[in-house]
Amino acid sequence: MEKPIDLAVVGGGSTAVSFLAQFVAELDRADYGGALRVAVFEPLGEVGPGEPYARDLPTNLLNIPAGRMSAYAERRGDFLEWINSRGPEVLDRYGIHEPDAGAFLPRPLFGEYLADVWRKLCARAGELGIRIDRLRARVDGMALDPAGGRLRLETSAGEFQARRAVLCNGNLPTVSYAGLQGRKGYFNSPYPVADLVRRVGRDARVGIIGSSLSAIDAIVALKESGHAGPMLAVSRSGRLPAVRSTMAPPTPIVPPTAQEITALVRSPERGLTLEDLYAFLSERLAATGDALDLADILGYGGSPKEALGREIEASSTLPRSWQAIAISLNEAIEHAWRLMPDAERRRFHADWRALWMTRRATFPMVNAVKIKRYLDEGGLRIHAGNSGLDIHAAGDGFEIRLPGAQGGTAVHRVDFVVNATGMSTDVKASRDPLVQSLLARGIAKADPYGGFGLDFDTGCLLDAKGGVVENISVLGSLAVGTYFWTMSLDVNARLALEQARRMAGELSVAGVAA
Structure with missing residues (x-):
């Protein structure tokens, strides 16, 4: 039987790459000399970008300035340094001339950076004698071996044994408006927006569910690609995110400890x-x-x-x-x-x-000005639905019912509906096979505030009885109930560094067990 994987990383998006890059760097710093096998399970074609930073239209902008985007918690300028090292070719493809630390750059460009971080960390790992295998497979289940203390990963490529796993399996799709799933003209997510632009007719009537950052991406992508039909964005509050100030604070802000x-x-x-x-x-x-x-x-x-x-x-x-x-x-x-x-x-x-x-969750001025223009021109309307929002299929399209101004109901007919309510962190409602497997087997439990219940100090799963599952830890959106703001790249990079240091320290002291 093949030797078990020492570390299985489930997912190959930004959080996984951040963890692995910092993990390899910590082992490098510690002059680690043992044999180590790492396997990364990622069903998408490319490791690094994941879905948030995948190849897509350049209208998808980062909501964090370029100078603070990085896979490394302690090297906040790494993305900007990477851009400057690439020369004009990479910038020309995105129509960028002289990026500065305060620029809000296209998300696919950051995806290219993450793919390069992945390539470099793999190369450095090879020099250290660390074997990193990438498996283009989906992990559908996980089980514990009580006797051997190992994990069994059930994947689309077969079963694998592992000593430890880090779950970086990304955002769960929204579970709202499940009744519209599979309906022609319904998009359960705006991404990739390139697909949205390709499939939605230029003059079609479009309904956007939500008015947050994902909704803004969908609206801007369609409008900047020439969409001329009426567009209606609806959410409970009808509120857009705050606009990020273009002016620096009068005094530097020192983060609280x-x-x-x-x-x-x-x-x-x-x-x-x-x-x-x-x-x-x-x-x-x-x-x-x-x-x-x-x-x-x-x-x-x-x-x-x-x-x-x-x-x-x-x-x-x-x-x-x-x-x-x-x-x-x-x-x-x-x-x-x-x-x-x-x-x-x-x-x-x-x-x-x-x-x-x-x-x-602020958004950049460049998109705020565009949204204002669409509103002024009348091509976009934004309405609050409060608790009276109702969307259902009707004929060849959809009906959006909103509370009317005089107490009645306003009915809006649209041809397409785009669900831009964002990700879900409700693991109990999720249909994800791995999530269901962990809960059904008692290896994990739901946190009442989203994601899995975790041990705060280690990020490891809490099982159904509240015990710590010491060889399975979680990073990213499914750690939200424990760490709260895990939708932010810099928070996830910092939490990833903490786990990387802890694991690298354990390996450096004890080595890998036979």
Whole structure:
């Protein structure tokens, strides 16, 4: 029987590449000299980009400036350095002239960078005697061998034995509007937007479910490709994300540390409250010299077009230091979440999470200006559905029913519906075979706030009885219930570095067991 895989990495997207690049770098730094076999299971054609950064239209923009995009937690400028080292050819393909650290570049370009990081880490691993096998296979199940302490991976390419696994299996598809699945004209995701543009007729009536970042990608891709038909975007709130300020804060924002967050807790019984965090962040805002403008922080009222106009004006003329302070929380945000008692977490999800998502997940000015133009020209409308939003198939198309202005129901007929509500983290509702396997076998349990239940210190799964499964850890979106903001590349890179260091340290001390 073939020797078991020492480390199985499930998934080959950005988080997996970030973990592996930092894992190999840590082993290199430790002068690791043992034999090690790593297998990466990725069903897509290319390792690195995953779905978020896959080859697609250049209208898909990063929502983080180029200077902060990197596979390495401690080398934040790596992406920009890679661009500068490539010469003009790579930039010409995307119509980019002189990128700077503050530019919001096309996501497929970052995908090219990740593919190159993958190639380089594999080459360096080979020089260190580390064997990395890439298997173009989907992992559909996983089981524990109680006697040998090993894992059995059930894949589309057969079964494999492994000593340890890191799950980087990416975002789960949305489970909303499941009744429309398979219906002609329905897209359960906007991506790839190139496919959207190809299949949607130029004059077709299009309904977009959602008004967040994914919805913006779909709208811009269609409109910039010449779509002339009416477009209606609907969401419960009808709110667009905040627009990222084009001006730097007057003073540099120093990220809070885990120790500073921990010090906010006045008593273990009370834990960290939302009021504690509010006071802390307000003090940090005051230190910048910016006034506490709740209208600006919480969002402007009025119609979506009016609110977006005010957003554009504010982000063109004000530093909006509150945005930089919110972003700086990325360095320690999981510690704030860990210290909140369950009652506070429930309060946050019930009262504040929707607002947090629209204000924290900002989008770049270039797309904000485009969306405003579409609204001004009348080719795009954005409406709030609140709890009365209803979308169903009707004839050859779809009907979108919204609460009317006078208390009735407004009915809108569309030819296509694009579900841009984003990813799901509800593992209980997921149809993903691996997720179902882990839950059904009691190897994992659902976290009430999304993803799997994990041990905070190691990122390892908690089984159905609450025990730590020491040889299966999780990175990425399915770690959301434990670490909260795992939709952010820099947070995932930092958590990946922590796991890489821990595993590399264990190997350096003990070597790989026979």
